[in-house]
Amino acid sequence: MVIVMGPEATSGDVEAIVALVEAAGVEAFVSKGVRRTIVGLVGDVAQLDGASLRGMTGVRDVMRISAPYKLVSRENHPERSTVHVGGVPIGPGTVTLIAGPCAVETHQQTLDAARMAQAAGARLLRGGAFKPRTSPYAFQGLGEAGLRILADVREETGLPIVTEVVDAQDVELVAKYADMLQVGTRNMQNFALLQAVGAAGRPVMLKRGMSSTIEEWLMAAEYVAQRGNLDIVLCERGIRTFEKATRNTLDVAAVPVAQRLSHLPVIVDPSHSGGRRDLVLPLTRAALAVGADGVIIDVHPQPEQALCDGPQALVEDDLGELAQVMTDLPPLLGKSAAAALAL
Amino acid sequence: MVIVMGPEATSGDVEAIVALVEAAGVEAFVSKGVRRTIVGLVGDVAQLDGASLRGMTGVRDVMRISAPYKLVSRENHPERSTVHVGGVPIGPGTVTLIAGPCAVETHQQTLDAARMAQAAGARLLRGGAFKPRTSPYAFQGLGEAGLRILADVREETGLPIVTEVVDAQDVELVAKYADMLQVGTRNMQNFALLQAVGAAGRPVMLKRGMSSTIEEWLMAAEYVAQRGNLDIVLCERGIRTFEKATRNTLDVAAVPVAQRLSHLPVIVDPSHSGGRRDLVLPLTRAALAVGADGVIIDVHPQPEQALCDGPQALVEDDLGELAQVMTDLPPLLGKSAAAALAL
Amino acid sequence: MVIVMGPEATSGDVEAIVALVEAAGVEAFVSKGVRRTIVGLVGDVAQLDGASLRGMTGVRDVMRISAPYKLVSRENHPERSTVHVGGVPIGPGTVTLIAGPCAVETHQQTLDAARMAQAAGARLLRGGAFKPRTSPYAFQGLGEAGLRILADVREETGLPIVTEVVDAQDVELVAKYADMLQVGTRNMQNFALLQAVGAAGRPVMLKRGMSSTIEEWLMAAEYVAQRGNLDIVLCERGIRTFEKATRNTLDVAAVPVAQRLSHLPVIVDPSHSGGRRDLVLPLTRAALAVGADGVIIDVHPQPEQALCDGPQALVEDDLGELAQVMTDLPPLLGKSAAAALAL
Amino acid sequence: MVIVMGPEATSGDVEAIVALVEAAGVEAFVSKGVRRTIVGLVGDVAQLDGASLRGMTGVRDVMRISAPYKLVSRENHPERSTVHVGGVPIGPGTVTLIAGPCAVETHQQTLDAARMAQAAGARLLRGGAFKPRTSPYAFQGLGEAGLRILADVREETGLPIVTEVVDAQDVELVAKYADMLQVGTRNMQNFALLQAVGAAGRPVMLKRGMSSTIEEWLMAAEYVAQRGNLDIVLCERGIRTFEKATRNTLDVAAVPVAQRLSHLPVIVDPSHSGGRRDLVLPLTRAALAVGADGVIIDVHPQPEQALCDGPQALVEDDLGELAQVMTDLPPLLGKSAAAALAL
Structure with missing residues (x-):
């Protein structure tokens, strides 16, 4: 209760x-x-x-709610919710494209990627300033300098910013710059971080843990919601299985399942799911077709020089097809392509 | 070599x-x-x-082929292949709907299901006469009596038949009735069966093992091909993961991955992937959008009385939407909807 | 019922x-x-x-049995069973070592391996004449010629033979030579094969499917038992997970779990579990300590020349330590080391 | 480098x-x-x-180190290391029992559990004051009040304390009371926390993530080591698989694999691996037999009233057998039972 x-x-x-x-x-x-x-x-x-x-x-x-998660359950709120990020809606009526570089490296690279994203129909800019990396010897992100670059590029392009926060102690700093706080897959059960972003007064994108059940994912969202913040977007990004041909296995069924259990919007990350450029567009189509409320995609002006996840970033040549997908598919699902087009 | x-x-x-x-x-x-x-x-x-x-x-x-599978590799045959089943194509230019009851129970049930399938645009009829069941106490299929029912229903509807064979000793019998032989997920590495269907002179549908890698799946297809039969259609039907909300996890990325590694057509089984009626249509849309060359779907006139997998069968009310999906999506992928419509 | x-x-x-x-x-x-x-x-x-x-x-x-498996359940038969193979017991009172080459290649290689096995305390000889291989281009076993070699080596060493059968059509042939029929991991749900070995009048070793639950494993055993054969030994051989450092993940807990649910003996295959020679002895110790009723181990006189799974075979130098393990551990578990020593 | x-x-x-x-x-x-x-x-x-x-x-x-982890690799330090916690060694020469309640609930419950632990041969006391729970509605631990109870019980029993820290911001506080800081499975890739415990001047127990590879686990240890702290003990606690009969699947092979790749001690948590009281002793035996340098076990005076994980806690009646296991097995592995006995 x-x-x-x-x-x-x-x-x-x-x-x-x-x-x-x-x-x-x-x-x-x-x-x-x-x-x-x-x-x-x-x-x-x-x-x-x-x-x-x-x-x-x-x-x-x-x-009185029978689901183990309460505030985020659809029992609690039968209408599916729309979350607004810097004025851009993510929710049942629309399909929202979020795109940008995996990591912020320089102002020029970030601006170029943002222009690419915008050309493909993106309404929100992604980009990491704090990067959680498996290896301590890998590039960890530019930190606050990266956040400043993102803010400058927002100024130049008009695109609100989605960026990751990896430590509860950084939430206040990141929230000063970001329009939406991203919690990554490795932190889905970092409960201190969930509570901190729940209290930060910013919309939150919560990625599914790489071996988390859908129920655990919704429980993690409940930690955010308990702090009074229901502006949460769930993001399916692939789960870990035995298959080695792809980085992760996109659990496309998780989208309708989560949408039935929870009123929160659900988006998909086709870049991290497959981990391969050649799979990004097919998986984007699958995500939209299954009913995702948006997608978040890596783009990079020169992926061969990327400091992080270059092999999965879309390049200039892919953008026309991405824009086409964002235009063609949403109407078939009864969704408006407006979010993707009205720039 | x-x-x-x-x-x-x-x-x-x-x-x-x-x-x-x-x-x-x-x-x-x-x-x-x-x-x-x-x-x-x-x-x-x-x-x-x-x-x-x-x-x-x-x-x-x-x-000289570098892939561990030779005959089925795309190195060997850069053009993607089309397999014809009773005159119906499955391949890169089309999207083919295969539908019918999980198990053949009676003539009436099979005929009703076939009519439902046809109304939704199916060009091929699925139906099991030999059912591999986890429990020896579960319904194991009608055997040859079931095959005769399928043949009668083919006569009445004009739909060629796809049906499973579970034992090398039954291949000759099943091939007498069937237009396409199905090898199920539990038999993907039953090499004696693979060799027997390879020699049977009928097209083969090879389901992916529930914990098989894509490479192992192609190796299994190679066993069939080695017997001189390259009329093989691969079928992704979900893999086993830790997630409990769905029966299996549909590995939607396996479709483009397998299509790049092999020239064989690849279809998807959205019914067994999710194991839930409410997921069949979303997963069908995802399958078509990712580029599948077809889908195979359970339909049943009275699923609450089905002897096998009733909870995942589509019913009368779902057919209009299924037909719509089969009409709307293929053109977006540059595929012809003809296979689905020209009955 | x-x-x-x-x-x-x-x-x-x-x-x-x-x-x-x-x-x-x-x-x-x-x-x-x-x-x-x-x-x-x-x-x-x-x-x-x-x-x-x-x-x-x-x-x-x-x-009246509540478990989905009936004949093999411990509800049905509260005492744990002992299966005798050519006079050698496998069951709760003993720990039985089964060893030999993965595949029978030549008479000399098989005899050498059998002598190695015997020196380490083995009471039963393993060796494959029919090999289920992922690739159709890999060595598939010597077939009946291999069975004859096994029979000759049994004559020379006194060790009863455990060998795999991969096709229902071969059961009669294999049963003519073998003391125990092995059903491999890829065939755990090859129901025709299970029924054929159930009717063959020989003890059966049933390996767990590489992604099968313990319940499915017991259901597979039930297929054998239904044909009137309860001389079944379950063999845990590792399951498929995301971990890449080992070939499979030995599910050591499956031993006590299966022993509580079923009256059948449970043994472990440490060779295929880890897939690495350096893990065989540690995993053997773990298997005995958790309560396994035996182990089945690959040994090879010249593993670098083995046609199958050489990297996991024990060599001459390992045998002393293996014998020591077979002597030291069983008494701690209240089991007799007799089976391992009284040759 | x-x-x-x-x-x-x-x-x-x-x-x-x-x-x-x-x-x-x-x-x-x-x-x-x-x-x-x-x-x-x-x-x-x-x-x-x-x-x-x-x-x-x-x-x-x-x-110059070829492994992706450097400081924790065995290349760097060929001798296996021993970590001392409040004077108690964990390392290659000994087998160390750590036991206590999953969560600290009251002084009496903690003291009773500590006495139970000690009777079974434990040299270190475990107990959680900060509990990471999947549900925000579950008991989250007593916080600093729990730490004070642990400190009091250390005073009364002489057992040094192992306790979890779940947030980088709490590290200083927890380190004031604890002899060893535990990082839990959900936080294995909480890099801010890893760096904070690395700088805290206390030995660290690092649990393996529930779907982490052994390599990722060692990379996480490298984050701790980079802050100058090599007093790290790795703890295998079961991984997530499709099997439902157990809470997790104990990857017993991870112990020798990690010991070969890293010089750090490796222990096992049989309580969380199986999640069932009846499996704790079998899995403890397996852990010691495979070569673990210790085990960490839940004990509770009244598990039916436990606020956390009662079903997996050992009770009074199990302690004699646990003590026996801790006495019998280590000598077979060439390890001293001293750590377990010399109280």
């Missing part, structure tokens, strides 16, 4: 709730978010009287 | 080749197929002189 | 049973084995009267 | 090195650890002159 407090609720109101439920032998977890405070109840909640709880001062809503 | 003998080659011609290569310390494997005999060479083939071999009596071709 | 008929039961007795249960709307599957006939009942068995059934002529036992 | 500076090296010495290598077009990553500073070189290191580098002021060692 989840009790959602209104914005007007005082800490006294919350304490009164907690005292009441604890007196009934139920545990209460208070999560103070930016926009609202939530009290999660765990234990024998059947004996609690929902109506009385709903009547207490400061309470906006009381929900 | 592979030596392909012409149809006119005598057994003396073959023996001469074998003697020559064995004298050079290389092993020779002779595969006598229905249409041609192939001599596979293993060992230090670098020292053999291709030109001399090519000049020997009865030799049609000599191929 | 399973009805076990006595050896004296006539076909008329069986027909009477079938008529009775079918009259009650329950399906009956009759399995005629070498030693007994079994009638498996599927459907609403709750309404059947066990006592009446037990009273019918020819009925030896009537069992 | 890695340059290890001596403790006497000044920052000027380091700057001189960096200037030199950067002048040669090679990138330098400086990691200042508690005990030493390390300069990792990435790029075309072949052109650098190792002898000259070795001669520069402040340089202790220059290593």
